[in-house]
Amino acid sequence: MRIKAAVLYEQGLPRPYTESRPLRLEEVELDPPGPGEVLIEIAAAGLCHSDLSTIENLRPRPLPIIIGHEGAGIVRECGPGVRGLAPGDHVVALFVTSCGECRDCVRGKPNICSSSFAARAKGTLPSGARRLKRLDGAAVNHNSGLSLFAEYAVVTAESVVKIGQDIPLEDAALFGCAVMTGAGAVFNTARLRPGEDVAVVGLGGVGMSALLGAVAGGASRIIAVDRSAEKLALARQWGATDTFLADEGCVEAVREATGGGVDTVIETAGVLPALELSVAITARGGQTITAGLPHVQARFAFSPFALVSEERSIRASYMGSCVPRRDLPMMLDLYRRGKLPVDRLRSGFVSLEEMNLGFERLAEGSVLRQILRPHSG
Ligand SMILES: NC(=O)c1ccc[n+]([C@@H]2O[C@H](COP(=O)([O-])OP(=O)(O)OC[C@H]3O[C@@H](n4cnc5c(N)ncnc54)[C@H](O)[C@@H]3O)[C@@H](O)[C@H]2O)c1
Ligand SMILES: [Zn+2]
Numbered sequence: 566m567r568i569k570a571a572v573l574y575e576q577g578l579p580r581p582y583t584e585s586r587p588l589r590l591e592e593v594e595l596d597p598p599g600p601g602e603v604l605i606e607i608a609a610a611g612l613c614h615s616d617l618s619t620i621e622n623l624r625p626r627p628l629p630i631i632i633g634h635e636g637a638g639i640v641r642e643c644g645p646g647v648r649g650l651a652p653g654d655h656v657v658a659l660f661v662t663s664c665g666e667c668r669d670c671v672r673g674k675p676n677i678c679s680s681s682f683a684a685r686a687k688g689t690l691p692s693g694a695r696r697l698k699r700l701d702g703a704a705v706n707h708n709s710g711l712s713l714f715a716e717y718a719v720v721t722a723e724s725v726v727k728i729g730q731d732i733p734l735e736d737a738a739l740f741g742c743a744v745m746t747g748a749g750a751v752f753n754t755a756r757l758r759p760g761e762d763v764a765v766v767g768l769g770g771v772g773m774s775a776l777l778g779a780v781a782g783g784a785s786r787i788i789a790v791d792r793s794a795e796k797l798a799l800a801r802q803w804g805a806t807d808t809f810l811a812d813e814g815c816v817e818a819v820r821e822a823t824g825g826g827v828d829t830v831i832e833t834a835g836v837l838p839a840l841e842l843s844v845a846i847t848a849r850g851g852q853t854i855t856a857g858l859p860h861v862q863a864r865f866a867f868s869p870f871a872l873v874s875e876e877r878s879i880r881a882s883y884m885g886s887c888v889p890r891r892d893l894p895m896m897l898d899l900y901r902r903g904k905l906p907v908d909r910l911r912s913g914f915v916s917l918e919e920m921n922l923g924f925e926r927l928a929e930g931s932v933l934r935q936i937l938r939p940h941s942g
């Protein structure tokens with residue numbers, strides 16, 4: 566079938582994106598679902614900083630590619646052998662597909678399934694198949710097995726989780742990346758216990774989800790840090806007890822206000838200065854959890870002596886260390902009961918025509934999650 570999609574042909578084009586237009590709205594050909602695959606009508610897809618990093622060339626990808634890895638939609642067709650899904654089902658997309666068989670999956674870490682990462686580098690679905698091509702027949706790459714900046718996607722059935730039809734799809738979409746990553750970093754990676762103190766550094770879609778997760782998880786003191794005063798004001802409304810601008814005096818101010826630092830610091834900014842700041846405001850004996858994804862070549866220096874003698878740890882969190890089929894229902898239930906009000910993360914809607922404007926706004930730092938509605942004109 567012919568579908569409309571936003572196709573990325575070149576990484577690293579200059580801003581403003583409204584002029585360089587890295588994403589081109591085009592018609593492409595989408596093959597029907599093969600064995601074990603499903604056709605999804607995309608209802609909503611979030612614009613995540615990871616997509617922006619792909620546009621900026623912070624991480625090389627096979628081109629041309631249809632990006633977009635956070636979204637929700639409706640199953641329209643099932644390929645042969647698909648079980649547990651039927652046309653009409655509502656689903657959230659997962660940007661890591663678990664094969665269930667590799668060492669990582671067997672050890673209970675489906676969020677880092679190695680076969681999923683191999684397919685990502687090649688720009689295919691996890692099976693190695695491609696279902697996207699240009700109208701002239703040239704190949705178009707898949708992104709994380711999803712490619713959601715389009716009207717429809719063919720994905721492997723393991724790339725989606727069925728959800729209740731009571732959840733608005735534009736809210737469900739947020740769970741696929743921002744919420745699983747941010748709230749998951751708090752619940753799973755940090756294993757927050759009620760009454761503990763948490764700091765979140767970098768208050769975008771992921772960081773605000775971590776903040777809402779810290780509120781839901783019963784954190785006592787919640788310290789929010791960002792470069793944007795507007796985001797700090799929002800964080801305060803949403804449950805932060807202390808807010809700090811990420812300026813020169815920040816480390817000292819946080820350490821003073823907290824009597825030496827915070828036990829758990831979650832870094833969700835994706836730049837090295839934020840990671841350095843996060844380590845510096847972590848208390849002796851505390852943990853820095855990093856979820857941001859800077860340039861693939863970036864390197865980070867720390868003092869092994871301080872790490873050891875102050876018994877600090879730096880731990881990484883990918884997709885919130887989630888087991889999606891376990892954690893998504895739990896997080897959706899918190900949302901249903903008003904305890905994880907992630908609908909607040911939505912900063913408005915964009916159409917496929919407006920994607921370059923959407924990424925320009927994200928690069929400016931003026932929005933949280935904008936939601937693409939690919940069928941709106
Ligand atoms: N680990 C994962 O699984 C995963 C998943 C999704 C996104 N990410 C990564 O997480 C990061 C955040 O994504 P997002 O979509 O929330 O981005 P975003 O652009 O919405 O938010 C980033 C925030 O960081 C703030 N910031 C920038 N520099 C800072 C500094 N020096 N100190 C403090 N704050 C600073 C910005 O003002 C902004 O509020 C990105 O690097 C993204 O690639 C990781
Ligand atoms: Zn993302």
Ligand SMILES: [Zn+2]
Nearest residue numbers: 664667670678
């Ligand atoms: Zn696996």
